[in-house]
Amino acid sequence: MIEISHLTKRYGALTAVDDISFNVEAGQVLGFLGPNGAGKSTTMKMITGFLSPTAGSIRVCGHDVEREPIAAKSCMGYLPEGAPSYAEMSVRAFLNFIADVRGLSAQRRRARLDDVIERLGLAGVLEQVIETLSKGFRRRVGLAQALLHDPQVLILDETTDGLDPNQKHEVRTLINAMSKDKIIVISTHILEEVDAVCNRAIIIASGKILADDTPQALAARAPSGRLDDVFRQITTGAKPAREKEVAHA
Amino acid sequence: MHNVRAIFRREFASYFATPLAFVFIVIFLLLAGVFAFYLGGFYERGQADLTPFFTYHPWLYLFLIPALSMRLWAEERKSGSIELLMTLPVTAWQAVLGKYLAAWCFAGVALALTFPMWITVNYLGEPDNGAILAAYIGSFLMAGGLLAIGACISATTRNQVIAFIFTVVICFGFLLSGFPLVLNLFKGWAPQAVVDAVASLSFLTHFGSISKGVIDLRDLLYFGTMIAAWLAANVIVLEMKKAD
Known part of the structure; x- marks a missing residue:
């Protein structure tokens, strides 16, 4: 189980992660979505103990990452961005x-x-x-x-970025096969991935959580029923495109 | 402890996975020989000892040790593997120690490969082998001290060239801190106690007394403290600045 409470990371005047809290339970495959620079990687680096939070706390498998880093790191597997x-x-x-x-x-x-x-x-x-x-x-x-x-907890940062379609498919199959009793957190900006492997999605932008739901429920928020449109709508505040609405209707 | 050993083994093997080990050892042996025979007048002196050989070790180390230490952490930062290493269940101390010991052992291998010099003097005459052993120990300790400085500086940057240059400059300061070049910087304004303290930090003075064949506890303590202090600084640098 991952418990994150009031997590904040500041770099000087820039707030990369702004007071976010959420829990992840066993069996969940959490898609961590957001535009580039949203704070996805920073959050993952703090969960895995590479960066220290400015404020807030993270517990992984019951161990506080700052206070018991070795115990926390022992129950995690981490694939940093760029492997x-x-x-x-x-x-x-x-x-x-x-x-x-x-x-x-x-x-x-x-x-x-x-x-x-x-x-x-x-x-x-x-x-x-x-x-x-x-x-x-x-x-x-x-x-x-x-x-x-x-590991009980798997943290994957942009794992399928830059892979060809076959390789992406293989990685997704692998994640699906492992997902039953583990906690898996995947950051990505490829939305089809969330549909393919995740049973929960968090959308984050400018360091804040904007949405936290199942991919299906999220997609249903847009008239077009497409996750892409919801993502754009939530992260930019844009209205859904007119023709897509018509097409869907 | 198994973590230190795992990191040590990986690091030590990595020297031999690239041409680095070969180039370093060949250059070291070549220069050590050139200095001893041409500058030191190894034959001309007509004495069966290794003084001309050991006299130039500090100057050899001044450039070769930073070349060895510059990659220790800067390369991890550059390639991003530091993120992998620091998210494995190892403490900063274990990582620092494992890497440092690997580099020090590697320097020890290069030093040990100068054994033909020792065979030569024993063939030519009857040297004091105890004094030679002491000088080897002194040389190894000095390499360790300079490496600890280099390891710490390497952790501050992702650029190996910057690590190299700063390490050379700081090692130069520590080598010469017993000499007027450095002491004059302090003499004008600092109290005598400070000047004496700076003078007592000199690698050359401590290496000099060991290489005469006298292993004094104070000299051992000096090198031990020096290494421990720089490695502690290395750990602090890492914990303060894990990313970028």
């Missing part, structure tokens, strides 16, 4: 390093490595150096790293 990794390592060495740091026992490590390698189709590139991999494979290595310890 950073150690470019000069082979995929196998990199995953072994993560397993070391995560403190997996020899037996568990073998089982978990086999599992993520199979799920993400990495068997063919295990000995390859990460910097020689395509963007899609690098993203998969990042996901493998986040899933390795089978």
Whole structure:
């Protein structure tokens, strides 16, 4: 469970995240939506303990991220934006390093490595150096790293950004397969993704939560029934486009 | 502890995954030899000891150690992998220690590979091997002290060139702090106690006394404190400035 209360992050005069509060329960796949610069990544960086909040608190699996960072980080898997990794390592060495740091026992490590390698189709590139991999494979290595310890909470920042349609489909299938008992938070600005994998969506702009509902309920707010229109309407205050309304009618 | 070991292993292996290890070791050995034989007059002195070899280590380290330390954190910032590392269940101390020890061990490997010098003097005469061992320990400690400075400075920036230049300048100051060049900056206005304190911070003085073959507790304490203080500063820099 993730409990966020009155979370605020300021950079000088700029308020990137402005007093937001929400909880996420097990079994929820939360789509975190918003235009660029809305505060999505900043919020995720605070949940995962990379940035310290200016005010407010975050609890993950019952552990306060600021006060018990190691316990909180242990129950989370995180794929940062752009899937950073150690470019000069082979995929196998990199995953072994993560397993070391995560403190997996020899037996568990073998089982978990086999599992993520199979799920993400990495068997063919295990000995390859990460910097020689395509963007899609690098993203998969990042996901493998986040899933390795089978975390209760999964935080994915723009995971499918820049992937081709097939790769996007694979990642979504993977998320759907895992979503039953975990908490998954995905930030994205691709709205079809929310329809495909999420059972809850939060729209955030200028650091404030503007909407929090199921994707279906959100989409129903626009006369066209399309999430795109709701998103534009909510984040810019624009009226729904006339012709779409007619088309829908 | 397993975290420090995991980070150490990854970091140490990464030196050998790129040409960095090879280039560094070759240049180090080449320059160490050139300095000892040409500038130090290793043969001409007609003495079976390694003094001309060790005398130039501080100057060799002045440029080579910053080249080793500059990437420690600046590269993590540049590539964004710092976000991965700091969101794994490791404390800043564990990360700092793991990385630092890897760099120090790597410097130790380069230093150990100068063993043909030691074989040569033993072939040519009968040197005081105890004094040579002490000088090796002194050289290793000095490398450790300079690396700790470099690691801390590397954590302040994402630009490796900036890290390199600032590290050279600060290491230069610490090497020479017992000499008029630095002391004159303080003499005019600071009380004598401050001048003495600055003078006692000199790497060269402490390295000099160890390399004469005397391992004094005060010198060991000096290097130990120096390393601990800079690593503590490294942790503080990281915690204050995790992002960007």
